[in-house]
Amino acid sequence: MTKILIVDDSKFSQKITSSLVGKNLDDVSFDYADDGEEGLEKFREIRPDYLLIDLLMPKLRGQDLIESVRQIDFDAKIIVVSADVQKRVRDVIEKMGVLSFINKPLNDEKAKTIADIIRKGAQ
Amino acid sequence: MTGKVNREDILKELFNIGVGQAAGTLSEIIDKKIILDVPDVKILNVELGKAELDKFLSQVAEGAVMVSSISFDRQLEGTVSLIFPADKMHQFIDLCLHEDRGEEASMEFTDIDFDTVKEIGNIILNAIIGELSNTVNIPVEYTLPEVNVLNSAKADLFVSDEAYHLVLMMYITFNIEGTHIDGAIVINMTLKSLDDILNTIDKMYDGR
Numbered sequence: 001m002t003k004i005l006i007v008d009d010s011k012f013s014q015k016i017t018s019s020l021v022g023k024n025l026d027d028v029s030f031d032y033a034d035d036g037e038e039g040l041e042k043f044r045e046i047r048p049d050y051l052l053i054d055l056l057m058p059k060l061r062g063q064d065l066i067e068s069v070r071q072i073d074f075d076a077k078i079i080v081v082s083a084d085v086q087k088r089v090r091d092v093i094e095k096m097g098v099l100s101f102i103n104k105p106l107n108d109e110k111a112k113t114i115a116d117i118i119r120k121g122a123q
Numbered sequence: 124m125t126g127k128v129n130r131e132d133i134l135k136e137l138f139n140i141g142v143g144q145a146a147g148t149l150s151e152i153i154d155k156k157i158i159l160d161v162p163d164v165k166i167l168n169v170e171l172g173k174a175e176l177d178k179f180l181s182q183v184a185e186g187a188v189m190v191s192s193i194s195f196d197r198q199l200e201g202t203v204s205l206i207f208p209a210d211k212m213h214q215f216i217d218l219c220l221h222e223d224r225g226e227e228a229s230m231e232f233t234d235i236d237f238d239t240v241k242e243i244g245n246i247i248l249n250a251i252i253g254e255l256s257n258t259v260n261i262p263v264e265y266t267l268p269e270v271n272v273l274n275s276a277k278a279d280l281f282v283s284d285e286a287y288h289l290v291l292m293m294y295i296t297f298n299i300e301g302t303h304i305d306g307a308i309v310i311n312m313t314l315k316s317l318d319d320i321l322n323t324i325d326k327m328y329d330g331r
Contacts, residue, residue, distance in 0.1 A: 009267075010242040011235065012220070056245070056265055083246040085144075085253035088262045104246050105152045 002028045002118060005048035007039030007065065008081070009057045013104065017052055017081060020106050024115035036060025040068050043076075050118055055082040055089070066096050077121060079114055081106060133324050134317075135164040137258055138293060141251035142308070148250055149297075152243065153218045158298040165292045166317075169282055172290025176278035176309060179294065183208060183305045187230060188276045191244025195252055195263040198319065201288075201312025203252055204281050205244045209272055211304045212240065218299055219243055232272060241270040251308065259323040287314045 002025065008014050011034075018030040031046055033039035037059040043051065051069065055062035062080065069076045080093055083104040090101050099117050102110050146159035167175060180188065189212045192204035207215065209230055216239050217223055245268040256263050273280060282290055291310040296303065 010238055010245075012239045012242045056267060058267055083242075083249040084265070085249055086256050086262060105148055107151050 002050065003031065003046060003048040004028060004050045004052060004118070005031045005033065005039065005042055005046060006052045007033045007036065007042075007057070007062070008052075008054040009035050010054070013054065013081075013106075016106050017111075020108060020111035021052070021114050021118075023108075024112050025118060028118075036062060036065040039065050043069055044072065047073075050077045050079065050121070052079050052081050052114070055080060055084055055093070063093065063096070066093070066098065070096070079117065081114075133328070134166070134320065137255050137324075138164050138251065138291070140258075141254040142293065142295065144254055145247040145250040148246055149243065152246070153299065154221070155218065155300050158296075160296045160298075163294070165290075167290045167292065169284065169288055169290060172292060172309075172311075173278035173282050175292055176281060176290070176307070179292075179307050180206075180276050180278065183307075187272070187274050189232075189240060189270065189272050190276070190281070191240050191248070191268060191270045192281075193245060193248045193252075193268040194266040196266075197264040198261045199252075199256065199263045199312065199316040201310055201316055202281075202283075203248050203308065203310045205247060205306065205308055206276075206281070207240075207304060207306045211302070212236070214302050215297075215299075215304060216240065218302065230272065230274075237270050241268050244268055244270065248308075252310075255320070259320050259327075261319060261323065281309050282311050288312065289314055289317060 006014050006017050014032050022028055031042055031048065033042045035058045040060060053062045053065060066078055078098045080098050080101045081104060085103055093101050102114065142159065146157050150157040165175060187209040189207045189209045190204050192202055194202040216236050219239050252263060288311055293308040295306050295308060
């Protein structure tokens with residue numbers, strides 16, 4: 001079972017992400033966190049195989065969450081799913097060693113990209 | 124050297140590109156074709172901007188609106204708001220969630236409704252401001268998006284009285300398979316931000 005932690009302050013986005021990504025993967029379970037702080041707590045507690053992280057969130061922003069997660073597990077597998085379309089933001093985040101930076105809204109094609117990354121990682 | 128009028132035209136074009144991208148984005152979310160008309164972008168001083176916005180609020184929205192807004196700072200500084208007439212929002216939210224509650228127009232909104240409009244607004248406003256930021260290569264940093272339902276909304280709520288601010292107004296009409304929603308995008312930004320954008324546009328188009 002592949003454990004995926006979705007960290008996003010929008011329940012709407014959580015629902016879309018789990019539904020579209022789940023449709024493209026077998027044997028997967030989802031956990032959710034509504035902000036960066038909760039995301040960090042759940043990461044410690046669950047130790048998910050993958051994290052799908054939004055950037056603009058209350059309490060602890062996505063970028064800070066990625067840094068905190070990296071301090072705990074440098075090899076944590078992180079995919080960013082964000083509405084921020086700025087090239088500079090993408091550049092900064094990609095340099096943090098994330099597996100991919102996907103722009104919202106998620107559609108089937110983007111969900112398949114995420115599923116492919118996860119599937120390859122499981123092999 | 125591009126003249127003042129031309130710079131304004133280019134700025135309008137940049138916003139139109141962002142709005143066009145936002146329409147595409149929204150179309151992906153609801154999985155339906157969206158026709159999004161943006162007749163014009165008006166660049167106004169605070170006083171004129173408020174008068175214009177009050178006219179919109181009284182005529183189109185009849186005072187009750189749902190507003191999704193996000194502020195940005197760093198090199199560009201301001202607030203952008205997406206304003207919808209509240210009585211159309213249940214239909215709009217249902218389209219986004221692919222649900223049909225079959226409700227009549229009402230002003231009661233659940234947490235899920237607010238969450239949905241917040242996230243849709245976030246995506247649309249990121250498309251508009253983010254694409255502008257990319258084009259002029261000036262970064263912005265966003266605050267958390269907010270959503271509010273306001274009865275008897277007045278322009279004062281969206282437009283800062285602070286000096287050296289101006290207002291960019293865009294009327295937008297969403298036509299989603301027969302559902303017709305008249306909204307507005309209001310950007311209240313500092314004069315310095317607009318100057319920075321226009322100066323960058325000048326440099327880009329004059330090759331300086």
